[in-house]
Amino acid sequence: MNFTLRIWRQTDANTDGDLETYKVQDIEPTCSFLEMMDILNERLTERNVEPVAFDSDCREGICGMCSMVINGKPHGPKDGTTTCQLYMRHFEDGDEITIEPWRSAAFPVTRDLIVDRSAFDRIMQAGGYVTVHSGPKPEPNAIPIEPSIAEEALDAACCIGCGACVAACPNGAAMLYTSAKVSHLGLLPQGQPERFERVQKMVHQMEAEGFGSCRNYAECEAACPKEISIKFIGRMNRDFLKSTLILPNNPRGKMDSQ
Amino acid sequence: MSRLGNLYQSVIGKKAIVAVTGSIMIGFLLLHGWGNLKVFSGATAAGVPEVDVYADFLRTMGVPILPYGSALWIIRIVVLVSLILHVICVVQLARHNRKARPVHYKHARNFEEATLPARAMIYTGSIVVLFLGFHLAQFTVGGVGSAPFVQGDVYGNLYGAFQHPVYVALYVGVMAVIGIHLYHGAWSLFQTLGWDNPDRNKSLRMLSVALGVGIFLAFSAIPISFFSGEMNKPSLQHADTSSRSNK
Known part of the structure; x- marks a missing residue:
């Protein structure tokens, strides 16, 4: 599967950020959303581009670390799941996916998709x-x-x-x-x-x-x-x-x- | 008093003040609407419209324990204070909320649970406040509107005002806005005060629908009936306005 990702990039809490567009190709439908992000980061690293910073820990939906607003919805389109339990088969091939950090004055963005x-x-x-x-x-x-x-x-x-x-x-x-x-x-x-x-x-x-x-x-x-x-x-x-x-x-x- | 001060200091407390003042105003609307429906009750044997008798009662109620007209003033002051507190708290909460979410998402937002009436509360509420000024100027103080205003001649004032389609449309439109405001507000107050729970939720939601629709229908029936020619002319309805004012 191929996707166009629009991801919020921000160097630190004091700098303004913006959405950057990345294309990811040849993603397995069985890939989880965070695995897809790992693949993107590997490829970015190979191209000497700073990888996207995001939070994750257990990756089995119980720790509460992952925090991405995917297409305007926290944890993405599937009800009752965390981002790590979201799979790429829940999207259509060729989809454009917008990924932003949590937005709240009490949760300042520290880098890219990570909030405090x-x-x-x-x-x-x-x-x-x-x-x-x-x-x-x-x-x-x-x-x-x-x-x-x-x-x-x-x-x-x-x-x-x-x-x-x-x-x-x-x-x-x-x-x-x-x-x-x-x-x-x-x-x-x-x-x-x-x-x-x-x-x-x-x-x-x-x-x-x-x-x-x-x-x-x-x-x-x-x-x-x-x-x-x-x-x-x-x-x-x-x-x-x-x-x-x-x-x-x-x-x-x-x-x-x- | 320190308890009320603590209540006012917190956002949950401010919401509770909005809920309580809102329910006072709902109570007032129910009484007001019930009284207004007296326009459909015809006239007394002497030819005085029942609604004028009711309007007179609003001033005489409580007499002789209370001075003439004072019970009505007590109600007016309670409702006015409720309205002012309701608006002050809502404006403060709205400011607080804007600060709590300074950056918006770039991706368009799809609301899943929040209904349009819930999201439009600040707009429907503002329309009602603006309308209130006009409504009092037209039917309580007098001087605004196309028809002459005669104190105590409720039926005649209504008849005169609602011969014009603009006023009929304005009143029916604003009643719809109030209905929409109540559709969310009447349920929301139970949730804010912590009286909603999964057992009652369906009934409370139905109650708020019934209240919104009921208030809309009861209030808009009056301008529509006067405009459609359903109601008698004031002169036919009560011939002895002059004799009554001389009593």
Whole structure:
């Protein structure tokens, strides 16, 4: 198969970039998208052209490293997959394919198709944890969890933190990511002690990183390789509003009588 | 108050303010629309159109606990404050969002989930705000529009205004815009407040369709009926306007 690739090239965070056109010939249909990129880079290197910088790691759809907006869609045209699980047979021979990096103020482009996603790490550090005691190992089944709750928590925990939700959102919002992280801990009994503190800290960090706000478009859900539902955004909103408006600031305070 | 301040500081809180003020305005629209439909109720035995009686009630309601006309003013102020908060929050959020996505993709965007009404909220909303100024100048303050404005003569004012196709087209057009705004807004408020979930989602989506279509039909029935000659002339409808104003 032959393709015409229009790829975003940018030397570093401080220089302007632009799309460059490359032709790739004789690509096997069984080739994955990233293997096709490897072949392109090999051929570019042979011609003494700087290869295209892009992120990848596990190449089996679970690490969340690959991050390409292919023809305007994060992770490309196939639903529920990451870029590494996209194969060239999903395209037509002779296609023109445009490849761009994630676009968001909070994800600056560091080179070509690579963006800095450490804003996500800082959101996690702000509250994406549970406290565990350091004593003897507890009996694993000591805390009963209703199976449907466990499954729902796992649906949220499917998030691989790739950032496709941010890339797909016209507002560059990280609501789906943050809500998945808030929910997978907040649904489980082990996550209850910090539940409301967590949602406050993580939402404030999300805002401090410069992510946008939610317009309820659900474009994030459509782009998510793990097909995480926007129901978690509603759940996060509810927890956030409850902790902002209703929960007592000073539950141990004294009260005076009249 | 610090809680409300914290709410206003956060983007989720601002969205919640937009949702709550939006639902207050939906409530107002439902009451307004229900009241307007009184134009189809004919006239009292004395010949006063039912809609004029209803308009008078809007000022007398709450009397004698409240002074004459004050209940209506309370409603007006609540709706006005809601509108102002709604617009301020939306403008601030829109600015914040533009900063969050400074660079656009070169490849054309194909929206998969976001519907046209959802993406047009800022435009449909702006049209409604502009229309509101005109609408109040025409039917509350008076002085704008082709027909003379008589305070209290709701039926006559409507009849006069909607003899002109331009006004009929304007009102029906803007009602369609409001319907489109509500189609997304009425569902969106449940999601923003965290009240939507997979069990209710279908019902809430249907509710927002019903609300958008219902508001459009109820409000546009009035200009269309006056224009098509469906409704009696005000003089035939109530002969004793003069006697009523003397009471």
